[in-house]
Amino acid sequence: MHERASAWFHKRSSNWKEWPLDRLLELKFRQDSRISLVIPARDEAATISEIVGTLRTALVKDAPLLDELVVIDSNSSDATATLAEQAGATVYRAGDIAPEQGNHHGKGEALWKSLFVTSGDLLVFVDADLTGWGPHFVTGLLGPLLTDPGTLLVRAAYTRLRTGSDGTTSPDGGRVTELVARPLLSLYWPELTGVVQPLAGEWAARRSLMESLSIPVGYGVELSTLVDTASGYGLDAIAQVHLGARAHRHRSDHDLALTAAEVLAVAESRRDRPGAALTAPQLQQFRQDGDWVTPQARPVPVSERPPAVGIARAEDGKPE
Ligand SMILES: O=c1ccn([C@@H]2O[C@H](COP(=O)(O)OP(=O)(O)O[C@H]3O[C@H](CO)[C@@H](O)[C@H](O)[C@H]3O)[C@@H](O)[C@H]2O)c(=O)[nH]1
Numbered sequence: 001m002h003e004r005a006s007a008w009f010h011k012r013s014s015n016w017k018e019w020p021l022d023r024l025l026e027l028k029f030r031q032d033s034r035i036s037l038v039i040p041a042r043d044e045a046a047t048i049s050e051i052v053g054t055l056r057t058a059l060v061k062d063a064p065l066l067d068e069l070v071v072i073d074s075n076s077s078d079a080t081a082t083l084a085e086q087a088g089a090t091v092y093r094a095g096d097i098a099p100e101q102g103n104h105h106g107k108g109e110a111l112w113k114s115l116f117v118t119s120g121d122l123l124v125f126v127d128a129d130l131t132g133w134g135p136h137f138v139t140g141l142l143g144p145l146l147t148d149p150g151t152l153l154v155r156a157a158y159t160r161l162r163t164g165s166d167g168t169t170s171p172d173g174g175r176v177t178e179l180v181a182r183p184l185l186s187l188y189w190p191e192l193t194g195v196v197q198p199l200a201g202e203w204a205a206r207r208s209l210m211e212s213l214s215i216p217v218g219y220g221v222e223l224s225t226l227v228d229t230a231s232g233y234g235l236d237a238i239a240q241v242h243l244g245a246r247a248h249r250h251r252s253d254h255d256l257a258l259t260a261a262e263v264l265a266v267a268e269s270r271r272d273r274p275g276a277a278l279t280a281p282q283l284q285q286f287r288q289d290g291d292w293v294t295p296q297a298r299p300v301p302v303s304e305r306p307p308a309v310g311i312a313r314a315e316d317g318k319p320e
């Protein structure tokens with residue numbers, strides 16, 4: 001492993017079992033920390049109730065670790081918002097938050113908009129499509145933030161499970177991670193190659209960090225926050241916590257290709273290539289059509305939101 005990556009890996013990695021809940025509660029109350037959990041969700045009716053319900057019982061009702069449990073509904077066309085509300089989350093539609101800032105679609109947009117409706121000084125993000133996980137994802141991620149003021153960003157590390165159509169699992173999930181993110185880091189940011197899951201959708205950060213970063217509106221948000229935190233604040237501002245195994249709903253290769261293009265676009269924009277910013281790129285794909293193929297070009301979302309610091313908090317978008 002790259003020397004700096006190896007040093008970071010050994011110094012800044014921990015296991016979720018090192019962060020027991022009672023210790024986190026004591027630290028939270030001693031420091032008077034406020035903690036917001038944010039779940040970005042688009043069409044996650046199959047999984048949202050269980051995720052919200054489990055976290056609410058474990059970390060709001062049984063132990064007051066979370067001050068807010070917020071779902072940002074990202075333009076869902078299913079019952080995600082209603083189900084999340086019924087399970088006890090405070091739900092905002094991304095498009096209703098700070099409408100004066102305009103609207104984009106995408107996960108990064110949901111996270112950026114969450115900064116306007118949450119009040120925690122610590123933020124934890126959890127994906128809404130998880131099928132193999134537990135509340136220890138949240139407690140583990142909070143450990144380094146609650147114990148070390150120099151920690152700004154905490155990334156989940158886990159074994160990525162791949163669930164087959166027959167329900168069996170194998171430990172080889174994470175196609176974009178393995179085929180795009182890891183090679184990119186190895187070539188351009190080798191000091192970050194100790195990050196086990198650079199695209200993990202579960203992570204935690206200080207609000208002050210999140211508000212200082214430019215946030216891609218789509219799936220580039222994990223890579224951008226990683227690279228920008230390291231370049232702006234140093235590698236040691238980042239920690240990772242091993243959370244065991246993680247399973248989620250798989251998307252098709254066809255759709256993940258767009259995610260891959262977004263991740264590549266973020267890498268391009270962060271490299272020392274002034275003037276290389278992409279304008280309205282498209283991903284060219286082909287669909288099988290009888291004996292031949294039909295070309296299909298899909299726009300690659302590359303817009304970014306500016307640092308939220310200094311943008312006034314919106315009063316709009318709050319639920320009645
Ligand atoms: O427009 C969108 C699209 C997705 N999501 C939510 O974002 C989360 C992750 O989306 P998903 O489609 O499940 O992403 P993956 O295919 O699993 O992609 C992985 O890699 C991405 C690229 O880094 C990360 O953003 C993801 O969190 C990570 O799980 C889920 O809760 C989605 O509901 C939104 O809120 N809005």
Ligand SMILES: O=C(O)[C@H](O)COP(=O)(O)O
Pocket residue numbers: 160161162172173174175176177178199200249250251256
């Ligand atoms: O992180 C990734 O690479 C994407 O979430 C895809 O993961 P999957 O191949 O396990 O569905």
